[in-house]
Amino acid sequence: MGGRSTLKAFLAAAALSLVLAPVAQAQAPYARPLHSEGIQIGLSTNNIAITAGFSGADLTIFGSLEDADPQVARQGRYDVIVVLEGPGQPVVVRRKDRVLGVWINLESETFDNVPVSYSMASTRPLQDITEPNSYKQLSLGPNNIYLEPAEPDQNPTTIQEFTKALRERKSASGLYSENVGGVQFLSQNLFRATVRLAPDVQIGTHKARAFLFKNGLFIKENSAQLEIRKSGFEQAVYRLAHNHSIFYGSFAVFLAIITGWLGRIVFRKD
C-alpha cells in the first residue's frame, strides 16, 4: 500500500508555475497604470493515482496573478475562485410519488453532461465577491452551474424543480461543495487553493479552473487538466474485470471456494 503517502507527496510537492510580470511595474510610474491582469494556475502533476489506501485527499493548487495592480492587491480587492470540476455524465433525476400508499418512482428528468463532482474554493463568501448575475453568466458555483436538460422543451417549472433537486442531492452527498476561505493569498501575486477530493472521487479527467475578480468584476479565467486514475493493482483488477470478465468471474468463484475451505480449517468449531 503506502499509496496515501505517495499521493500526499504529490500534493505537498504541488509546485507552481509562477509567471510574474515585473515588466509591467517597470513602466512609467506616474502615468495611470493600465493593468491587464491575468491568472495562472499550476499543478505539480497532471495525474493522480488512486491506490488501495485512498480515502479522499485535499488537493492544493498554486497560482499567481499576472500584471496585478499592487494598490488593488494591498486593499485586498482581488478575489480568486478555484473550482475542480469532475467529468460530465448524463444523470437521471427521479421523483417518488405515492400510489396506493406505496412510494414509486414516477416522474423523471434527464440532464446531459452533469459534472460528477464540483469542488469550489474562494477567497471570501461568494456574495461578497460579485453580483449573483455574474455567477449565473459564468455558470460558477454549485448553485449556478448550468445543468442542461435532455429534453429542454418540457414544462419549465418541472425542469426548474428537477434542477433544484439535482443540485440539492449533489450537495447533500458532498459531491458539490464550497470552501469559503479555501483560497489564500501568500503574497500580492501568489495564491494557494485547497479543494477536496472525495473518497469516491470519479476516475477521469477533472478540470481545475481559476476565476479572477477585481473590485467585484470578473477579469480572467484559466484552467488546467487533472487526470485521476487508479494505480497499478486497482487498475489491473478493473481491467481484468472488464476485458476478461469470464475469467475474472471464475476467479471470484474460485477465491470464494478457497476462502470458505480455509475458513473451515482455521475456524473449525467441531
Added chain:
Amino acid sequence: MGIYLPIAEISVNVFVLLAMGAAVGFLSGMFGVGGGFLITPLLIFYNIPPAIAVATGANQVIASSFSGALSHMKRGTLDFKLGGVLLAGGVVGSTGGIFVFGFLRRLGQLDLFISLLYVVMLGIVGGLMLVESVNALRKSRDGAAPVLKKSGQHNWIHRLPLKMRFRASKLFVSVIPVLGLGAAIGFLSSIMGVGGGFIMVPALIYLLKVPTNVVIGTSLFQIIFTSAYTTLIHSATNYTVDVILAFMLMAGGVAGAQYGAKVGQKLRGEQLRALLALLVLAVAIRLAIDLFVTPPNLYSLSTAGLN
C-alpha cells in the same frame, strides 16, 4: 483502516466490512441461509452502489455457504442427492428468471418489483414459520414430546408419481415437487439477487418434510452453486463483482459461519425455525417501511446508461 475498492470505486473501512461479513456469516451457518438477503441491503446501506452490492453479495455467499456446507458434510447432515435434484431444477428456473429480470428492467420498475417481491415472500415465509414454530415450542413446553414427522400423515405431494429415495433425508418422494421447488427458487433468486435459502429452508421443512438439520446442510450445498452461477453471470454481463470487497466480506463470513453452525447445532429444530422466522420477518418489515413511509428524499439520482 481504509481500502479503495477498484470496481465500486469508493474507499471503505476494512473493519466495517469484516464485521459485516462475520455477522452475516454467523447467521448463515446457523440457519443454512446464504445471507444474500442480509448482505445486499447492508452493503447498499453502506453506500455501495446497488448493482455492485447484489453481484458482490452473491460472490461472498459462495464462501460462507461452502464453509458451512463442509461442516454439515462432516456431520452427515447434507443430502447430496436431494441437493443435486434441487439444483437441476434451479438452473432451469434461474435461466428463466434472468430473462424476466431483463424484461422488468426495460419496463423501468425493477426496483419496486424487487422490493414488493421481497416484502411479500419474506412476509409469507416468515409469518408461516413463526406461527408453526411457536406452536411447536408451546407443545414441547406443555410436556408432549415434539413430533417431527407423523407417520402416515401425508399431503398431496407424497401421492405424485416418479418416486425417489433420499436416504440422508429419510425421504421417499416424487422428483416432480423437488424439481419444481428448485426451479421456483432459482427463478426467484435470480430476480431478487439472492441464493434463495430463506425460501428453500422452510419449503423443504414444510412441503417435503425433510428433517430440519438435514435441510440446512442441503440448502447450503445448493446455494453454493446458485450463487456461483449468479456471480459468473453478473461478472460477464454487468462487470459488477468487486473481488476486493467480496474478499473482505468472505474473510469475516467464513469465521462467522463456523461459529454459527456450532450454535445452530445446539438449538432444537423449532427454536432454530422460530429465530429464522423472526429474522426473515424483521427484514420484511424493514423493507415494507421503506415502501410505505414517506422517504426523507423524494428525489434520487442515477447515472443514465449505467443502470
